[in-house]
Amino acid sequence: MTPPAKRLWPDTVASRAILILVAALLAFHLLGYWAYRVGVENLATAGQDRGLAERIVSIKRAIASLPQAPERDRVAHDLSSASLEVHWSKVSLVLGSAPMTERTRAMEARLKQLAPELAAESFRVGFADDGALGAGEANAYKHVMLVSVRLDDGSWVNFSSSALGASQHLDWGLTAIMICFAVAIVVVALLLLRWATRPLRDLAIAAERFSLDQTPQPLPEHGPVEVRRAARAFNTMRERIRHLVAERTQAMAAVSHDLRTPITRLRLRSEFLDDDATRVLIDADLSEMEAMIDSTLDYLRGGTSSEPMRPVDLASVIETIVDEHADQGHRVSLVGLSSAPVRGGVLSLKRAASNIIGNAVKYGQAAKVTIAEAGDSFAVVVEDEGPGIAPADRERVFHPFVRLEESRGRQTGGSGLGLTIALAIARSHDGSIVLENRAEGGLRVTLSLPKLSASGRDELPLA
Structure with a gap:
């Protein structure tokens, strides 16, 4: 200097x-x-x-x-x-x-x-x-x-x-x-x-461009005095945020570990119950508790993941999820592109797509999945046959722990974090999620992710 x-x-x-x-x-x-x-x-x-x-x-x-x-x-x-x-x-x-x-x-x-x-x-x-x-x-x-x-x-x-x-x-x-x-x-x-x-x-x-899932590059501290102070404060604030999120995630991981131990003991004890109906209900409650813990941890990570960003065939990821639902007897169909190369984390993208398609199956009775090109992005469109979402609730439904009573009742289960986690993952991949009601009834969810550049396609084999 x-x-x-x-x-x-x-x-x-x-x-x-x-x-x-x-x-x-x-x-x-x-x-x-x-x-x-x-x-x-x-x-x-x-x-x-x-x-x-x-x-x-x-x-x-x-x-x-x-x-x-x-x-x-x-x-x-x-x-x-x-x-x-x-x-x-x-x-x-x-x-x-x-x-x-x-x-x-x-x-x-x-x-x-x-x-x-x-x-x-x-x-x-x-x-x-x-x-x-x-x-x-x-x-x-x-x-x-x-x-x-x-x-x-x-x-x-x-x-x-x-x-x-x-x-x-x-x-x-x-x-x-x-x-x-x-x-x-x-x-x-x-x-x-x-x-x-x-x-x-x-x-x-x-x-x-600040993101928790990328290694931060310190902002150069040059220019006038005021700008240097602002850059120094920004670098400090970014490090504090990263440490805060890391500490919060570690704390929740420790709590989840401590909770899993009694849950496991309860599951083992339920096996000794003579009443099969009661045992099934207890196992379902314990499974829901574990799912809520996992969802909360994913939400606290803010869409971040330790897995590396690499070329991924989004169409293959979607096809795997659709096949899993079809094997379970759900009404799910897949049409559109057979290849959609993007850059991202396989597990993260699978989690986001699973949440969207799972919601369509759970709350809309069926899911029609379409993979198409949309300019410089690939669009994964998921349409269901449910009641849809009121325009006033389309932003609120992305908030954590929000459940819409009309179509997202307690009887369906869940923690109200599915779309929140999906949106966080999409944004960490420079993508977006848009909700809109279909004219013929039902909800249309569009997940958009940027295409992989031509140079990136040769970098690593597609997953």
Whole structure:
């Protein structure tokens, strides 16, 4: 870790946010100064254009006041300058057949705005590179603006200038440049904010991926002071949770072991009873007690298991469970895919599927199991013929020890942990369980698990 004295960047979220804001404001101030300078230059150029437009009007008046052609031509040459070349001629320098372009129309409107007197005169505007002057590719006026003003006797005063109209598109260019600068500032600010808040995103991702059945990887403790403290607290909290769950599971395992001893003694003593009916009832109660202990231990583990995660053929697991129920005389059927490779624990997945299918057989009298693809997942759909579950109870039924009296009565047995354990196992495998009532009656339970990647299929043989 870099010592605080050697840090070049601020060390807190607040100071980094302030730095980003100051940098953005500084950039905007520099942009505003640049825009001001360009605006001043634009005003200066506009003034120059107005001066040239006024010169066109004054030169036209001066030449029109001369009666002789040689004098007109001489005065036109004398009044020429570096920025405005003037010629007097019997013909217009701008061809009357020259095509009108958007640039030509804009320049004509600009001249009328700068020199209102021209609005009442007959004049032509064109650009040499737009074909306004038919003198071939090598003429001297190429890439300049041409203006021809007709005098009362039908002759023309022709002007050519490369300065007039040079800034006619400057406003659009300035707008485009300002937009580009604004976009660049926003992009830079976003990148800086993403860099500053990356440790927070890592913390959020680590919290979302937290699972008790995986070896925890400590969250890197870097970034600003607040983020480092949060990461350190998260790592500590995760270890405390793991220790708490482990201690609770060990305590329950010890209690279950202690309970199994008297249960075993009671089972042995029941064998000496002469009343067969009483013995059967006692054995059933003892079996239910053992099942409740096992279910409670599975619930306390939160879906975790010590078995390794490896490629598993979910279809084979489901087929085994269906065959077991069929051998017991239950109405169970299986259709759909014959292979559904996923990654997980065989025993855990078998426990989750057994709970779902067992519920369908116990409370719905029958179970139709379908294995199908659902995008990037495999879906195991279990449909029964029972009364279903009310919409208000579909979330509550996943809570531990919840039993719905209408369809989950005490006479059916169970501890109210079947769906709770199944959901915990599904979530530990990045899957989900969805409950919905069928239109024709009964409950539909959908267990979804992500497909095994192509690389994972070759990792180990499928179970």
